[in-house]
Amino acid sequence: MPDFLLPDSAPIIVWFREDLRLTxxxxxxxxxxxxxxxLPLYVWEDDPADPFPPGGAARWWLxxxxxxxxxxxxxxxxxxLLRRGDPLRVIADLAAETGAGAVLWNRRYATAGRVRDTRIxxxxxxxxxxxxxxxxxxxxxxxxxxxxxxxxFRVFTPFWRACLAMTEPPAPxxxxxxxxxxxRPLPGxxxxxxxxxxxxxxxAGGLRETWQPGEDGARERLAExxxxxxxxxxxxxxxxxxxxxxxxxxxxxxGEIGPRQAWHAARMTAHAHPEAAAGIEAFLRELGWREFxxxxxxxxxxxxxxxxxxxxxxxxxxxxEEGLGAWxxxxxxxxxxxxxxxxxxxxxWMHNRVRMVTASFLVKDLLIPWQSGARWFxxxxxxxxxxxxxxxxxxxxxxxxxxxxxxxxxxxxxxxETYDPRGAYVRRWVPELAALxxxxxxxxxxxPVKVLAQAGVRLGETYPHPILDHAAARDRALDxxxxxxxxx
Ligand code: FAD
Numbered sequence: 399m400p401d402f403l404l405p406d407s408a409p410i411i412v413w414f415r416e417d418l419r420l421t422x423x424x425x426x427x428x429x430x431x432x433x434x435x436x437l438p439l440y441v442w443e444d445d446p447a448d449p450f451p452p453g454g455a456a457r458w459w460l461x462x463x464x465x466x467x468x469x470x471x472x473x474x475x476x477x478x479l480l481r482r483g484d485p486l487r488v489i490a491d492l493a494a495e496t497g498a499g500a501v502l503w504n505r506r507y508a509t510a511g512r513v514r515d516t517r518i519x520x521x522x523x524x525x526x527x528x529x530x531x532x533x534x535x536x537x538x539x540x541x542x543x544x545x546x547x548x549x550x551f552r553v554f555t556p557f558w559r560a561c562l563a564m565t566e567p568p569a570p571x572x573x574x575x576x577x578x579x580x581x582r583p584l585p586g587x588x589x590x591x592x593x594x595x596x597x598x599x600x601x602a603g604g605l606r607e608t609w610q611p612g613e614d615g616a617r618e619r620l621a622e623x624x625x626x627x628x629x630x631x632x633x634x635x636x637x638x639x640x641x642x643x644x645x646x647x648x649x650x651x652x653g654e655i656g657p658r659q660a661w662h663a664a665r666m667t668a669h670a671h672p673e674a675a676a677g678i679e680a681f682l683r684e685l686g687w688r689e690f691x692x693x694x695x696x697x698x699x700x701x702x703x704x705x706x707x708x709x710x711x712x713x714x715x716x717x718x719e720e721g722l723g724a725w726x727x728x729x730x731x732x733x734x735x736x737x738x739x740x741x742x743x744x745x746x747w748m749h750n751r752v753r754m755v756t757a758s759f760l761v762k763d764l765l766i767p768w769q770s771g772a773r774w775f776x777x778x779x780x781x782x783x784x785x786x787x788x789x790x791x792x793x794x795x796x797x798x799x800x801x802x803x804x805x806x807x808x809x810x811x812x813x814x815e816t817y818d819p820r821g822a823y824v825r826r827w828v829p830e831l832a833a834l835x836x837x838x839x840x841x842x843x844x845x846p847v848k849v850l851a852q853a854g855v856r857l858g859e860t861y862p863h864p865i866l867d868h869a870a871a872r873d874r875a876l877d878x879x880x881x882x883x884x885x886x
Contacts, residue, residue, distance in 0.1 A: 407434050407435070408434060408498055408499030408500070409434060409436065409497065409499070410429040410432060410434050410436055410437065410498065410499070410500045410501075411437045411489060411492060411493065411496075411498045411500070411501045411502070412425050412429045412436055412439065413425070413439050413440075413441065413485070413489065413502070413503040414438060414439065414440045414467065414478070414503075415504070415506055415511075415653075416504075416506050416535065416651070416652060416653045417503075417504040417534040417653035418463045418464065418466075418467045418612075418613070418652050418653050418654050419467070419613040419616070419653055419654050419656070420467075420470055420471075420573035420574065420613060421570060421572060421617075421655075421659065422534065422570035422571050422572075422658055422659050423504065423534055423571075423573075423656075424504060424532035424533065424534055425502040425503050425504045425530075425531070426438070426502075426574060427571050427574060428502055428530070429502055430574035430576075430577055431574075434499075435476075435578045435579060435581070436476045436577045436578060436579070437476070437479060437492065437496060437498060437584075438471050438476055438477070438478045438479065438577075439478070439480075439481065439492065440464060440467075440478060440480050440481075441481050441489070442480070442481075442482040442483075442587070442592050443483075443484070443485055443514075445484070449510065449702070449703075450508065450510070450702065450784060452782070453776045453777030453779070453782055454596065454601075454777050454778070455605065455746040455778050455780045455782065456651075456776075456779070456780060456782050457594040457595070458594065458595060458596070458602050458746070459605075459609070459611050459648055459746070459780045460652065461589060461592075461594035462611035462612065463611040463612055463652050463654060464478070464480070464589055465589060466611060466612025466613060466615075467612070468589070470613065474573075474575075474576055475577050475578070476577035476578070476579045476580070477579070479492070479586045480586045480588070480589060480592075481586055481587055482591075485514065485518060486514075486517070486518045486521055486522075489518065489522065490521075490522070490525070492584075493522075495584065496580060496584070498527070499527065499528060500530070501522055501527055501528070502529075502530050502531070502532070503515070503530075503531050503532070504531065504532050504534035504535065505532065505533055505534070505535065505539075506535070507535065507536075507540070507692050507695055507696060507784070507785060508695070508784035509699040509701075509702075509784075515531065534653060534656055535656065535657070535692075536657060536689055536692055537561065537567040537657050537658065537685065537689055538561050538567070538689055540692055540693040540695075540696030540697065541696065542564070543560055543689075543693060545560075550693065550697040551690070551693065552799045552800065553799065553800045554687065554690050554799075554800045555800075557686075557690050557693065558683065558686040558689075561686060561689060567657070567658045568658065569658070569662055570656060570658045570659045604743075604744035604745050604746070605745065605746050605780065607745075608744075608745040608746070608747070609745075609746070609780065611648070611649075611652070611654070612654055613654045613655065615649065615654070616646065616649035616654035616655035617655065619645060620644070620646060620649075620655060620660055620663055623643075623645075624664060624667045624674075624678075627643070628644075628664065628667060628677045628678050629671065629673055629674035629677045630677060631643065631644075631678070631680050631681050632676050632677045632679075632680040635680065635684075636750075636751045637817055638738075638749035638751055638752050638818055639818050639820065639822030639823035639826070640822075643749070644681065645747065646660065647747070647783075647786075648779075648781040650781070651780075651781040651782070651783045651786075657685055657689075660685060661682065664678045664681055664682060665678070665682075687786075688785075688786060690789070690799075690800075691783075691786045691789035691790070692785040694706075694785070694789050694799050695784065695785040695788075695789065698799075701788045701789060701792070702769075702772070702784065702787075702788040703769055703788075705768075705792060705795070705797035705798075706792055706797060706798050706799055707796070707797040707798070709797075709882050709883060710795070710796075710797035710882070712882060712883055713767075713797075713878065713882060714765070714878050714881070715765055716764065716765040718765070718766055720865075721764040721865060722764070722766055722770060722774075724862070724865050725756070725759065725760050725766075725771075726774055727739070728740035728827075728828070729862050729865075730759070730862070730864065730865050731861070731862040731863050731865055732759065732810040732811070732814075733814060733821075733824040733831055733839060733840050733841075734810050734811075734813055734814035734818065734823070734824060734840060735756050735759050735810055736827070737752070737823050737824045737828050738752035738753070738755065738756040738827075740828065741826075742778050742779065743778060744827075746778060746779060746780035746781075747779065747780055747781065748779075751813070751817050752823070753775075754790075754794055754808065755808045755810055755813045755814075757791060758794050758807060758808040759808070761791075761794060762804070762807045762808075762871070762872070763866055763871040763872070763875065764866070764871070765871075765874065765875060765878060768792065768794070768795040768797070771791060772788055772791040775787055775791070796879075804879045805876055805879060807872045807875055807876070809868060809872075810868060811840050811841050811868070814839075814840035818840070819836070820836055821840065824839050824840065825839065828861070830854075830860045831853070831855060831861060832853075833854055833855075834849070834850075834853040834855060838850075838853075842857060842861060843857060843864055
C-alpha cells in the first residue's frame with residue numbers, strides 16, 4: 399500500500415461512495431496508516447445530468463447504509479461528513495477549509511462515475527493535492543484480464559478460467575482500530591435532508607422486514623450463508639422457493655462487504671468442510687459473473703442502453719404500455735412471472751432464476767425493449783447495479799456478451815414446474831392461488847372448473863387470465879428475430 403505520510407500532518411479526505419464499510423477498505427486503510435487526521439466524506443451527487451441516479455429501492459438502502467457507516471465511524475473517532483453537490487467542488491472546498499493534503503477513494507465502474515472521477519483526480523492533482531484511487535469492489539480489475547491476443551473477453555467461461563489462473567486476490571485487510579479525527583466540527587448536511595426515504599406513501603415495509611443494510615448485516619449474512627446454505631448451493635441455487643442462495647447482492651452492490659472478503663471466507667469454509675467444496679465453487683463462479691459484468695461495462699461504456707450485438711438495434715420492439723404495466727404489477731396471469739414481480743416490489747430483490755424468466759417474458763413474449771425492463775429493475779432492486787443489471791438484461795435478450803440465444807425462449811409454465819415443483823414460491827407471493835393443487839399452480843387457466851372453485855380462484859376476478867398465449871407469443875418473437883438483418 400502506498401505511503402501517505404504527508405509532511406505537515408495535513409488531514410486526508412476519504413471519499414466514500416460504493417464502499418460503505420470499514421473492513422478491507424484500502425482507501426480508508428491507507429489514510430488510517432498515515433496517522434494523519436482523517437476526514438471521512440460522503441457526497442450526495444444529485445446530478446440532474448446523471449442518466450442513472452439511484453432508484454427508489456436503492457435510495458432506501460443507501461439511507462440506512464450511510465446511517466450504519468456513520469455510527470461505525472463515530473465509534474472509530476472520525477465522524478462521517480455528509481455534503482451535497484458537485485463532488486469536485488465539495489472536495490476542493492473541504493480541502494481549502496481544512497488544509498487537507500490528500501484525497502483517497504475506492505474506484506467505481508459505472509461509466510458516468512468513472513469519467514467524473516478521472517476529471518476530479520486530474521483537477522485535484524493540478525491544484526497540488528494528492529489524489530489516489532484503490533480497488534475495493536472487484537477481485538480482478540477489468541483491464542488486468544485479457545485474452546492471449548490482448549483483447550477483452552466476450553465469453554464468460556474463458557474469462558473466469560483466466561481469472562482463476564491469475565494470482566489469488568489479496569486477503570482482506572482489517573478495519574482500522576482507531577482514526578485520528580479532524581480537531582474541529584465541520585458543517586455538513588443531515589441525512590434526513592436528502593430525502594432518500596419515501597416521502598409519500600410508505601412502500602418500504604417489505605424492505606425493512608427483509609434486510610439489515612450495513613456492514614454488520616453483510617458480515618452476518620455471509621457467515622450464515624457459509625454455515626447453513628453454501629454446502630447445498632449448487633443443488634438449490636435455482637429453487638426460488640428455498641433460501642438457497644446467499645442474498646449478498648445488495649451488500650456487495652453497496653460495498654458493505656467486498657468480494658475479497660466473500661472469496662477468502664468461502665475458500666476457508668471449503669478447506670475446513672470439504673463436503674461444502676462443490677457448493678462453494680459454484681458460489682465463487684457466481685462472484686465470477688459479477689466480475690465479468692464489470693469487465694463488460696468497462697469495455698462497453700454503452701452497456702446500459704446499446705445492444706452489444708448491433709443487429710438488435712433494428713429489432714421490431716413493441717410499445718405496449720398495458721403489457722408493461724401488467725408485468726410490473728405482477729398481473730400477467732402467469733404465476734411464476736407474477737410471483738417474481740411481486741417479490742421484487744415487496745422486498746427489492748428477486749431470485750436469479752425468476753429474474754431470468756421474468757426478463758425473458760418481457761423481452762420475448764411481450765416484445766418490450768430490454769431497456770424498459772432494466773429501468774424498472776433499476777428503480778425497484780435494492781441491488782440495482784450499473785454492471786450486473788444491463789449485462790444480465792442483454793444476456794437474456796440475446797444481444798449481450800455470451801448471450802443466451804434469442805431463440806431460446808423460456809416457457810413460464812415449464813420453468814415454474816421445474817424450479818418450483820411444489821409451488822412454494824408462487825403460493826408465497828401470489829396468495830390468491832395458494833389453495834390450488836400442485837398440478838395447477840403454474841397454469842391455473844388449465845385447471846378444471848371444480849378445482850378452481852374449491853381453491854377459491856375465479857379467473858378474471860381473483861386472479862387474471864393470461865395476458866397472452868405463450869406459444870403464439872413465442873412464434874411471434876421467433877418471426878421477429880428471423881427478420882433481423884444479418885441473422886446467423
Ligand atoms: P448468489 O447466487 O448467492 O450469488 C452470489 C453473488 O454473485 C451475488 O450476490 C452477485 O453479486 C453475484 N451474482 C450472482 N449471479 C450473478 C449474475 N447472473 N450476474 C452478475 N452477478 C451475479 N445482480 C445484481 O447484483 N444487481 C443487479 O442489478 C442485477 N440485475 C439482474 C437483472 C437480470 C435480468 C438478471 C437475470 C440478473 C440480475 N442480477 C443482478 C444477477 C443475479 O440475479 C443476482 O446477483 C442474484 O440473484 C443475487 O442474489 P444472491 O446474492 O443470493 O446471489
